[in-house]
Amino acid sequence: MSDWTTDSNECLSISMARSVEDKKTLSEDERYENFHPAFTYPIFGEEEKIYGYKDLIIDLKFASGSLKQYLSVKWSDKLQSVDTVDNVDGTMREFLSEGIETNEDAFRSQVQEDATSFKPSGKMIYSYTRSASKGKGKSFAAEQPSPEDEDTVVYEVYHNTWETPGFKEYHRKMQIFILLYIEAGSYINEEEDAWEFVVLYEKRKRRDSPHILTYHFVGYSSLYNFYYFPEKVRLRLSQFVILGPYQRSGHGSELYKAIYQYVLSQSHMGELTVEDPAEAFEDLRDKNDLKMLLSTKQFMEEGFGQDSHSHSGGRVGKVGKALKSLSKGKMGPPVEKGWAEKWRVKLKIAGRQFQRLVEMLIQMHLDPLDNRGLRAYRLQVKERLYRFNFEVLAQLEKEERLEKLEETFQSVRDDYGRILKLVY
Numbered sequence: 001m002s003d004w005t006t007d008s009n010e011c012l013s014i015s016m017a018r019s020v021e022d023k024k025t026l027s028e029d030e031r032y033e034n035f036h037p038a039f040t041y042p043i044f045g046e047e048e049k050i051y052g053y054k055d056l057i058i059d060l061k062f063a064s065g066s067l068k069q070y071l072s073v074k075w076s077d078k079l080q081s082v083d084t085v086d087n088v089d090g091t092m093r094e095f096l097s098e099g100i101e102t103n104e105d106a107f108r109s110q111v112q113e114d115a116t117s118f119k120p121s122g123k124m125i126y127s128y129t130r131s132a133s134k135g136k137g138k139s140f141a142a143e144q145p146s147p148e149d150e151d152t153v154v155y156e157v158y159h160n161t162w163e164t165p166g167f168k169e170y171h172r173k174m175q176i177f178i179l180l181y182i183e184a185g186s187y188i189n190e191e192e193d194a195w196e197f198v199v200l201y202e203k204r205k206r207r208d209s210p211h212i213l214t215y216h217f218v219g220y221s222s223l224y225n226f227y228y229f230p231e232k233v234r235l236r237l238s239q240f241v242i243l244g245p246y247q248r249s250g251h252g253s254e255l256y257k258a259i260y261q262y263v264l265s266q267s268h269m270g271e272l273t274v275e276d277p278a279e280a281f282e283d284l285r286d287k288n289d290l291k292m293l294l295s296t297k298q299f300m301e302e303g304f305g306q307d308s309h310s311h312s313g314g315r316v317g318k319v320g321k322a323l324k325s326l327s328k329g330k331m332g333p334p335v336e337k338g339w340a341e342k343w344r345v346k347l348k349i350a351g352r353q354f355q356r357l358v359e360m361l362i363q364m365h366l367d368p369l370d371n372r373g374l375r376a377y378r379l380q381v382k383e384r385l386y387r388f389n390f391e392v393l394a395q396l397e398k399e400e401r402l403e404k405l406e407e408t409f410q411s412v413r414d415d416y417g418r419i420l421k422l423v424y
Contacts, residue, residue, distance in 0.1 A: 003054065004051055004052055004053065004054065004079055005049050005050070005051050006049065006050045006051075006053055006056045007048060007049065008040040008043070008044040008048045008049060008050050008058075009036055009037055009038075009039070009040050009048055010036065011050065011056045011057055011058055012036060012037055012040060012058045012060060012180075013034045013035075013036065013057065013058065013059055013060065014034065014035050014036065014037065014060050014061075014062075014180070014244070015033070015034045015035070015059075015060075015061050015062070016061075016062050016063075016064040016216065016217065016243070016245070017061050017062065017063055017064060017070075017107070017108070017111045018064045018111070018115070018214075018216065019111055019112045019114075019115035019214075020112070021115065021206055021208065021209075022064070022115055022204065022206070022214050022216075024206075024207060024208075025132075025204050025205070025206060025207055026132070027132040027151075030132060033245070035243075035244035035245055036244070037180035037181065038180065038181050038183075039179065039180060039181070039182075039183060039185075040179075040180065042095075042179040042185070042186070043091060043092065043094075043095055043179060044086070044091065050086045050088060051084065051085065051086050052078060052079040052081075052084060052085030052086055053075040053077070053078050053079075053085070053086075053088070054075060054076050054077040054078075055075055055076035055077070056073075056074075056075045056088070057072075057073075057074045057075070058071075058072075058073050058088060058092065059071070059072040059073075059074070060092070061107065062173070062217070063107075063110060063111045063114045063118075064111075064216040064217060065114055065115065065118035065201075065214065065215045065216055065217060066110075066114040066118040066170075066173075067170065067173035067174055067217060068099075068101065068107070068110050068111070068114060068173075069096055069097060069099075069100045069101065069173060070100070070101045070102070070104065070107040071089070071092055071093070071096065071100050071101075071102060072102065072104070073088045073089045073092070095176055095179060096173075096176060097169070097172040097173045098172075115214050116212055116214065118214075118215060119215065120156070120158045120199065120201050120215055121158065121160055121164050121165065121166050121167045121170060122158040122159050122160035122161075122164045122167065122197075122199070123158060123159050124156050124157070124158050124159075125157055125158065125159045125198070125258060125261075125262050125265075126156070126157040126254075126257070126258035126261060126262070127154060127155060127156045127157070128144055128154075128155050128254050129144040129145050129146070129152050129153065129154050129155070130144070130145070130152070130153045130155065130249075131145045131151050131152060131153070132151050132152070132153050153202060153203070153204060154202075154203040155200060155201065155202055155203065155218065155251065155254065156200075156201050156203055156215075157198050157199070157200050157201075157254075157255060157258040158198065158199050158201065159196065159197070159198055159262065160196070160197045160198075160199060161195070161196050161197070162190065162193060162195060167197070168190060171190075171197065174199075174217065174220060175187055175188075177219075177220075177241050177243065178239050178241060181241045181243075181244075182239060182240075182241060182278075183278065185239060188222060188238075188239075192224075194224050194225040194226075195222060195223070195224055195225075196222075196223040196224075196225065196235070197220060197221070197222050197223065198220060198221050198223070198255065198258060198259055198262070199217070199219075199220040200217075200218040200219050200220060200242075200251065200254070200255050200258075201215045201216060201217060201218060202215070202216040202218055202246075203215055203216075204216065217243070218242060218243060218246050218251055219240075219241050219242035219243055219246065219251065219252070219255060220239075220241065220255075221237060221238075221239060221240040221241075221255060221259060222238045222239040223235050223236065223237055223238060223259065224236045224238050224275075228269075228270040228271055232268055232269060232270035232271075233268055233269055233270065234269075234270060234271045234272075234273055235263055235269050235271070235272050235273070236272075236273045236274070236275050237259060237272065237273070237274045237275065238275045240252070240255070240256075240281060242255065252281075252284050253284060253287070253288050256284060256285065256288050257288060259272070260272060260288070260292070263348055264347075264348060269348065270345075270348060271348050271349070271350055272348055272349065272350065273350045273353075274350075274353075283419065283422060285353075286356070286357070286360075286419045286422075287419065287422045287423055289349065289353065289357055290357060290360060290361070290419070290420075290423050291423060292347075293347075293357055293361065294361075294423070296347075299343055299347075301329075302329060302330050302339070303329045303330050303331040303335075303358075303361065304328070304329040304331055304365060305328030305329040331358065331361065331362050331365075332362070332373075332376060332380075333362050333366075333373055333376040333377040333380050334376045334377070334379065334380040335358050335362070335380065340354070340355075340358055352384075352388065355384050359377075359380070359381050359384075359412075359416065360416045360419060360420060362377055362380075363377065363413065363416050363417070363420070364420055378409060381409055381412060381413075382405050382406075382409055385405060385408050385409065385412070386405060389408075393405070
């Protein structure tokens with residue numbers, strides 16, 4: 001029976017199709033080959049298995065800009081029993097938008113046409129550049145190349161709502177990536193008006209016709225508005241996805257920075273929160289939030305004292321260079337709560353996240369010989385942990401509660417050390 005069972009993650013092949021001319025703009029370092037999903041259980045069930053076929057291939061193509069969809073399901077052999085064989089084509093169509101193309105030649109013609117006609121909807125709110133010749137290496141962290149250089153690729157982020165002309169239809173094409181890349185991801189309700197979206201595109205100039213600009217989908221995030229006392233809104237980052245070929249190249253960080261800067265620019269928004277972040281996204285968020293705080297000169301100088309902060313290009317000195325005296329600044333330890341809350345509100349960071357970031361900064365600067373500082377820091381972190389886990393801890397006996405708090409504190413401190421290494 002296993003001969004007729006196929007892993008749905010392996011047999012589903014995804015590709016972002018570009019026109020012939022657009023492919024010529026890609027450097028040798030850039031590869032946009034077929035890629036596979038991280039998950040298919042929302043489509044094919046928890047076991048992610050398809051029964052009834054041999055050599056099954058599900059070919060799902062998208063026009064790289066317009067996201068026009070093409071679907072092909074092929075196999076070398078198929079069981080004849082209708083009752084037991086999975087309906088792959090029908091199941092896939094339940095999760096795709098209307099107007100799926102099944103003729104590959106017709107799809108290729110559409111890709112050629114869309115290459116020059118497609119333009120992103122919404123308002124452009126953020127942009128950055130990359131050098132095409134650097135490919136997927138770690139060089140993306142270096143200074144961004146000039147948009148005027150021939151080798152430069154520009155990336156742009158566009159803000160949309162359901163009211164943006166044409167966006168609702170576009171969203172129906174791109175939402176499939178939520179199921180394929182986000183664990184426990186699901187489609188959102190189009191009837192809820194509170195949704196906002198930011199979509200990331202790669203923008204290219206054609207080498208033979210530099211005046212022609214083409215746009216290619218990279219990823220997106222969905223955001224939800226909540227009431228924020230007394231008269232503002234809290235923006236919750238709900239879904240966040242970067243396509244496989246663009247992952248591990250810094251694009252997720254850039255999209256997150258675009259969202260954060262957008263929140264800062266909106267006077268009616270009081271706070272940015274994140275809904276149940278996955279571990280990888282939590283690291284991305286921590287890393288970028290820490291870099292932002294480190295680059296906020298006034299915050300760092302007030303926090304650690306005027307003459308104790310080495311500020312250079314948004315970074316402080318290496319972790320091993322301890323501060324002369326933490327008592328000179330508002331960070332303490334313990335941190336001055338009124339001062340911290342003032343900055344938290346100004347920077348529009350959620351309460352627990354801001355407290356964690358402050359704890360990381362203090363840990364980074366702690367002198368291992370400063371027993372008073374170490375004790376004050378430990379009590380500060382444990383106070384937060386106790387409040388956050390009060391319902392669970394309150395049920396324990398005092399001795400067990402203290403042991404659990406100490407165990408959790410050590411675990412948190414170790415994790416902070418890991419996160420700080422991501423920044424340096």
